[in-house]
Amino acid sequence: MFVLAHRGASKAAPENTLAAFRLGFEMGAHGxxxxxYQVDGEIVVIHDRWLNRTTNGSGRVVDQTLSYLRSLNAGNGEPIPLLVEALQCLPESTLCNVEIKGMTNPESWLARLLECCDIAQINPDSLLISxxxxRWLLSLKQLRPTLKLGALTANIELNSLRFARELAPWSVNYALDTIEETEVKRAQEAGYKVLVYTVDNPEDMLLLQSWGVDGIFTNKPDLALATLK
Ligand code: G3P
Ligand code: MG
Structure with a gap:
């Protein structure tokens, strides 16, 4: 089962910083x-729409200039990373999941992604874009059909997986709170990998492994790897 460091090794280091990413790799995370967010011509790495929880700044991420965002402390003196910096610190053959929280325009977003991949010498189609x-994912797929997509969902809906048929994603990424063993099988039989977020409890890790889940997102990759070995 794939162990993906969620926002990096974010239990032990400030989330979504290069320090957390490097620590996750040191711990042995597979991904x-x-x-x-797309901001001011760039793609920056941060979880919240607002700056106050994870940085010493304030205001909405998308309302800021890049130079202001880059002046902030995202924890332990770490800056808010740029996408290109995150890609540059990836070890070879690491699964990298770029989750899009904010996008202003699919064409310019994809153009910037491709530039960043070029600089970091990464195949853009090896990334998992979730x-x-x-609708953003569909727009990206139409622009570049070879992209590997992860359809995130927080629900098991009545028309379960219809959205996936349209998107043809590589994976469906489910919330731990809602995932069921029958849904794991249904998604896998339809041809999708099943990834589950956010799994920090060893008993959940083992249960999901017994269900045949393909991967988990965890804030504690060290614990996950020790539990699942
Ligand atoms: O991609 C899995 C997970 O990160 C989705 O939720 O809010 O932690 O970004 P969130
Ligand atoms: Mg996320």
Whole structure:
């Protein structure tokens, strides 16, 4: 089962910072997940819409200039990373999940992603691009059909997986609170990987492993790897 460091090794280091990403790799995580917003011509790495929880700044992320965002402390003196910096610190063959929290325009977002991949010498189609906003994902898929998509969902809906048929994602990424064993099987039989967020409890890790889940997002990759070995 894949262990993805959720916002990096975010229990032990400030979430969504390069320090948390590096620590996750040192712990042996198979992959990395982080959250992004498109701001001022760039793609920056931060989870919340507002700056106050994780930085010493204030206001809405998307209302700021890049130079202001880059002046902030995101924990232990770490800056808010740029997407390109996150990609540059990836070890080879690490699964990297770029979650889109904020996008102003799919064309310019994709153009910037491709530039960042070029700089970091990463194949853009090896990244897992996920979002709760399936319309953004569909727009990206139409622009670049080879993208590997992760359809995030917080629900098991009545029309379960219809959204996935339209998106043809690589994975469906479920909330731990709602995932059921039957849904794992249904999604896998339809051809999708099943990833579950956010799994920090060893008993949940083992239960999900027994269900055949393909991967988990965890704030504690060290604990997950010790539990699942
Ligand atoms: O991608 C899994 C998980 O990160 C989704 O929720 O709010 O932690 O970004 P959130
Ligand atoms: Mg996320």
């Amino acid at each position: 990395l997940e982080f959250d992004t 979002s709760f906003n399936h």
